[in-house]
Amino acid sequence: MEELTKAEERIMQVFWKLQHAFVKDVIEELDESPKPPYNTISSIVRILEKKGYLSYKTYGKTYQYFPVMSKQDYGKQSFRKFFSNYFDNSAASLLSFMVKEKELSKADLEEIKEIIKQNS
Template identity: 40%
Template structure:
């Protein structure tokens, strides 16, 4: 799964929400100022070449649909970030954000709570 550009991701967000769409449908959902039809069409074809989008032919039109979900893309992207920037260590990533972003106490507590819940789930599965 290849990383998507900002423009590609904007179109994928629409396809994930809509499940499938024609180029005109995608264009309707885009914020102002809207890009040209040909621009959207070109980006969709690039997404197809990247293996992110498939299509079905309906008459002279193509209806496009995502080939993977938002969660799968997010998981793949985040695993790449952790691997490439934090030596494959989630602890180093969390530490980075805690130190560099000056997380408020409530955010730090939420992270701690999530970690504790994950530990408890893991323990239950191994018992």
Template identity: 40%
Template sequence: MERLSLSEEEAMRGFWKFGGGCIKEVMELLPVPRPPYTTLASTVRNLERKGYLSSRKLGNTYRFVPSITAEEYRRQHLGALVTDYFRGSYKELVLFLAQEQKISPDELQDIIDMTDSRRLRL
């Protein structure tokens, strides 16, 4: 699936939060200043065309449901980011974050501890 624009991601966050909904419901979740209703409607139709949403007519409105979970989207696009910018190495990504001071040694240790505890449960 193709990468989403910022406005498309914002709209999808609303649909993911509720597990689906109408454009009006998602509009209320968007940051101020909110786009015009017609702009959001176009964005939603693009998301449907791209396969991220499916719709069902309810009376004179449509209810949209995500076709992909937020977790699936993150997994796909994080993988692409790592492939494109870090030679496919998650280790390189973590090293970059540490060098840029975006993650502290304590946070890295917490991640190691969490990983070790998950391994023990498997």
């Protein structure tokens, strides 16, 4: 599937939360003030539908949209791309980065060790 822009991803977050929504429901859910114009959000929703992230049910001239891809599946897809692009698919590179840059606590490191033990 095509990658999402930041604006598209923000709208998908609303759909993952609501599961089924009309464009007006999405606008109401956004924290922005003033609220974005209906046509702007409607355009983004139609793009998401064309990209295959949303589908819809028709009620007369109104469309109720729902996610086709789960938030979890999108997260996996995004992480795989991120992992490949920035860490060359190397778990050691990722963990090294996390330890150096994130300043993991001893408790975090112990939790990582336990996860490794359980999955090896």
